[in-house]
Amino acid sequence: MEMNKLLYFITIIEEKTYTAAAEKLLISQPSLSAAIKKLEKEVGLPLLDRSKKGVQLTKVGKLLYEEAKRLVLHHEQVSNEMIRLKKEGPLKLSIGIIESSKVWFPRVLTQLKLEHENVFIKLLEVLSLQDVEHSLYNFEVDLAITNQYVNHKHIETIPLYDEKLVALLPYDHKLERKNFITVRDLQDENFIISEKGFQTREDILKAFSKSGVRPNIHFEIGRLETACDLVEEGLGISVVPENYVKHIQHRAIRYKRIHDPNVMRTVYLIYDKKRYNSPIVMRTIELITNNFKTIHHSKSL
Missing domain, CATH: 1.10.10.10 (Winged helix-like DNA-binding domain superfamily/Winged helix DNA-binding domain)
Known part of the structure; x- marks a missing residue:
């Protein structure tokens, strides 16, 4: 044709x-x-x-x-x-990211800029499964960091790490004074959760279901930042990735780890292996995967 x-x-x-x-x-x-x-x-x-x-x-x-x-x-x-x-013009790279990756991803970008000073990098927040699939299939991103598992024969999905989900509480909340909390401790709280289409929502609901309780959902949100704002105002509690709370600046928020092995999620690196991927794309993939190989190796020593 x-x-x-x-x-x-x-x-x-x-x-x-x-x-x-x-x-x-x-x-x-x-x-x-x-x-x-x-x-x-x-x-x-x-x-x-x-x-x-x-x-x-x-x-x-x-x-x-x-x-x-x-x-x-x-x-x-x-x-x-x-x-x-x-023409030997400037290098370009477009990357989809999730909010919690901001705690580590700048290190990768720093290394990339050291190797390719003139590279132009565009970062897009691709959060829901629909966002991820649309951005990849329509060539809006070269690769993506996501907690969505994309099941497609053209998509390479590389697990990077598991991260714990933690309870986000308003300042001086009663649960803050407990030595540890469980999913059952959250069942009667006004709950703030991601809207449908987000994998984190599914992970949280699955953890609640395994504990035999149902969250008392009062708010559905599209961004973790919105969840933080609502928690800070005392409108409820939420469950968010632990990596995300490491970089937020909300002073009127506390977080507690949840003693439950089911309260976690997996973060992936994904890219379309059937399309042409430039050397700069493949080098970025290598830097990202090497970053976590190094972390896993140091933990095992």
Whole structure:
């Protein structure tokens, strides 16, 4: 399949009409229509349902659209990388991160900048599973640090470390005075939890379920920072990654470790192993994995 035909096909779907697509592609409408018919002939099946009003995809068309979009994006990325190498322009890197990774990730960035002084780094917070998958599949990030396990044949998922989840309490809360707390101690508290789609939510609910209790959920939030704000105001308690509380500056907040082996989560490094990954991407992956190899080795000594 020719790349320009795939591009024409994608543009028709996204612009919704042949007229708008032809204008965007700077070609005539008859030429565009002829290219799509040639593509259908090459595939051997209809891609557009012409019995319906407007641009409607067949089942085969939907499948080709998703794969064609990835191919075109991949082609553009490789082409841009070749142009960059030819011109020796600045290196670029886009990384998805979760909030708790801020406690260690700057060390990796420092090492990367020492090796590649001119690299331009874009950091995006990709929190929910939908965020992670969308950012990878649409080439918005080169790699991501996440607590989401992405089950896809094209995605390489590397476990980095397990981190404990801790109870976040308002200042002078009654639980702060206990020597240790359990999940059962949290069951009657006004609970602040991540919204649906976040793996941390699932980890917390699973821990509660195994202890035979149900959290008294009063607030659902999208960011750990919001949970901290609500706890600081005395509106409830929350459970957050221990690494995250190491860098927050809220003075009216305390945290307690929870004596329960189920209250933890796994953090992963993920990237698309089927796309072209530049040397700077692969070096970043190496720096991240080596960082945790070093930590695990030092702990075992």
